Amino acid sequence: MTLGLPGHLARDSLSRALAHAGHCAAWVCLGLGVVVGAIGATAAGDPVGWTGAALCALMAITLLLVARRPTVTSTLLYLVVGTGTVLALTIIVMDPTYRFETTNNVALALPRVALVLVGGAGAGSVLGITWAALGYGLGEAATFLGAALAGAVWSPNIAAATAFGIVVVVRTFDGLSRRSDSRRETGLHRASQQTRELAIRHDYELRATARLHDTALSHLVAIAAAGSGPVDERLRDGIRQDLGLIVGRDWAIDHGHGTFADERAGTMWRADAAANRGGSGSDDAPTLENAFAAAANAGLDVRMTGDLAVLGLLSPARAAALDAAVAQCLINVARHADVDEAELALGYGGGEVTVAVMDSGVGFDESEVPADRIGLRTSIRARIEQEGGTVRLWSTKGVGTTIVLTVPEGGG
Numbered sequence: 001m002t003l004g005l006p007g008h009l010a011r012d013s014l015s016r017a018l019a020h021a022g023h024c025a026a027w028v029c030l031g032l033g034v035v036v037g038a039i040g041a042t043a044a045g046d047p048v049g050w051t052g053a054a055l056c057a058l059m060a061i062t063l064l065l066v067a068r069r070p071t072v073t074s075t076l077l078y079l080v081v082g083t084g085t086v087l088a089l090t091i092i093v094m095d096p097t098y099r100f101e102t103t104n105n106v107a108l109a110l111p112r113v114a115l116v117l118v119g120g121a122g123a124g125s126v127l128g129i130t131w132a133a134l135g136y137g138l139g140e141a142a143t144f145l146g147a148a149l150a151g152a153v154w155s156p157n158i159a160a161a162t163a164f165g166i167v168v169v170v171r172t173f174d175g176l177s178r179r180s181d182s183r184r185e186t187g188l189h190r191a192s193q194q195t196r197e198l199a200i201r202h203d204y205e206l207r208a209t210a211r212l213h214d215t216a217l218s219h220l221v222a223i224a225a226a227g228s229g230p231v232d233e234r235l236r237d238g239i240r241q242d243l244g245l246i247v248g249r250d251w252a253i254d255h256g257h258g259t260f261a262d263e264r265a266g267t268m269w270r271a272d273a274a275a276n277r278g279g280s281g282s283d284d285a286p287t288l289e290n291a292f293a294a295a296a297n298a299g300l301d302v303r304m305t306g307d308l309a310v311l312g313l314l315s316p317a318r319a320a321a322l323d324a325a326v327a328q329c330l331i332n333v334a335r336h337a338d339v340d341e342a343e344l345a346l347g348y349g350g351g352e353v354t355v356a357v358m359d360s361g362v363g364f365d366e367s368e369v370p371a372d373r374i375g376l377r378t379s380i381r382a383r384i385e386q387e388g389g390t391v392r393l394w395s396t397k398g399v400g401t402t403i404v405l406t407v408p409e410g411g412g
Contacts (some may be wrong), residue, residue, distance in 0.1 A: 014174060015128060019119030022167065022405050023067045026114035030060040033110040048092055050108075055085040056139060059114060066119060075120040082115040083138045090146025101144045102155035109159035112139040118162045125175030132167040141271070143195045170253030203386065224354050286311040286319030288344075288355075291326040298334035315411035322355060322407050325391075328379040329357040337361025337401065352389075352406050360400040366393060367393060380405070387411060 037053030038045050062078045086108070093107045094100055100107070115138065120131030139160055147154035236306040285310055295302045311319050326344070333342045369376060380403070381391045389407035 008295065011292040015061055015124055018128065018170065018174065019070070020067065022119050023063060026063055026117040027060055030056045033107075033114075036107065036110075052089055052092060055088055056111060061084050062115070063118075066318040068282075070119065070121045072121045076116060078118055079115070079135060079138055080113065082135065083142045084119075085257050086115065086139050086142040087110050087146045090143050090152075091150050094147055094152035099335040100152070102323075103147050103333065104155040104160075105156050108143060112136075112157050112160035113163045114310060115139040116160055116167060125171040128171045129168055132171075136164040146264045157312070214218040219331070250356050285309070286314060286323070288326055290312045290323045291330055291344075295330040295334070297332055297379065300330055300334045301341040302330065302344050303341065304344040304346070306344075308346065310346055310348040313348060313353055314407060318407055318411035321383050321387050322353070322405060324388075325380045325383050325405055326355055326357060328376075329405075330388035333357070333359045333361065334374070336364065348409075351409050353409060354404060354406045356402060356404045358400065358402045361402055363397040364397045365397065365401050366395065 033056035034053045036052070037056065038050040041053065057080070059082050064348030066074045066078045075245075089111060090103060090108060093105065094103065098107075115135040116132050118131050118135045120127065140156065143157065144154045201207070223347075279292070285308075288311070292296075292302065295345045311322070314322065329340060330344075333339065338358045339359050339361040341359075343356075345354075345356040347354045347356075366376070382405060384391050384405055387407055389405065392404045392406075393401070395401040
């Protein structure tokens with residue numbers, strides 16, 4: 001029982017609630033003691049009744065201090081006042097005039113029960129039981145001493161013992177249930193953490209699969225477009241560099257029988273791609289560099305409408321994901337559409353950046369795409385959906401294909 005509270009708050013909150021319930025019961029007992037004393041003083045004309053009523057009222061006031069400020073000092077003060085009250089009332093009540101045979105009577109039960117329900121400073125079941133045991137022990141000791149002074153018979157009070165037993169049972173159950181809830185909460189936290197770790201791992205695996213697919217497919221398209229004869233050195237260096245990033249530099253060197261060329265060829269290649277697309281914007285602004293480069297390698301002419309500046313509304317990560325997805329769309333056009341040109345349209349509206357890739361090729365039915373083809377599912381759709389975007393596709397056989405990629409602006 002934690003009331004939906006965190007573990008470090010539930011312990012204190014439940015302890016205060018149980019202590020407050022005990023204080024209310026103690027005030028009821030002390031109020032009855034005041035009433036009984038007042039009735040005895042007025043109806044029977046016994047002035048000693050006022051003494052008993054005043055002592056019970058003093059205990060009630062001291063208990064109010066404990067409820068307002070549950071410190072060790074206030075708790076000990078209440079126990080001292082309560083012990084003195086029980087001692088005085090025992091001497092008074094056990095006078096032969098009142099004809100009580102033993103100390104196990106209602107008049108002495110009220111202050112002794114209130115003494116057990118002290119609550120006290122601190123939180124937790126152990127402290128609650130400790131204060132209750134101290135109150136019960138002091139009450140019994142005061143009663144025994146009072147009975148000895150009055151020459152009466154001492155007997156344990158059943159009501160006080162019952163109250164103490166109830167406090168022990170309630171506090172023990174509270175402590176055990178909170179410990180069980182804590183174990184369950186730890187198990188739920190561990191399961192939640194494992195679920196988050198699996199989701200993150202799946203996300204990284206999906207990104208890695210898409211990146212590997214894009215890299216391998218783009219190089220295969222570039223090699224196919226190069227035709228017969230020796231492979232261009234610039235293409236060869238690009239393949240070696242990507243293999244070094246994927247499986248390690250040593251592996252690429254061992255299997256390529258050469259070394260990595262410097263980055264001048266790559267720089268020239270990026271400059272050519274920028275020239276092909278019009279090269280607008282600053283160097284730091286997001287572009288579709290990878291998409292235009294993939295189209296150039298595949299021998300695909302791309303006609304673009306719209307402004308590349310809308311990509312500046314996206315975060316670098318989101319712009320890179322869109323660039324990679326568009327590149328995959330253009331590679332698919334080059335491989336499957338049986339055309340050598342495509343159209344690219346960029347736009348912004350409703351807080352979203354949209355890129356449409358259109359061709360007038362052979363078209364296809366998405367439901368007929370084999371399950372092992374991950375280009376559309378992983379490199380395009382999954383990549384865009386990971387950034388909170390959507391992918392819509394329209395394709396008719398013999399007419400062409402249009403893919404619309406929409407990504408919200410901003411991003412992490």
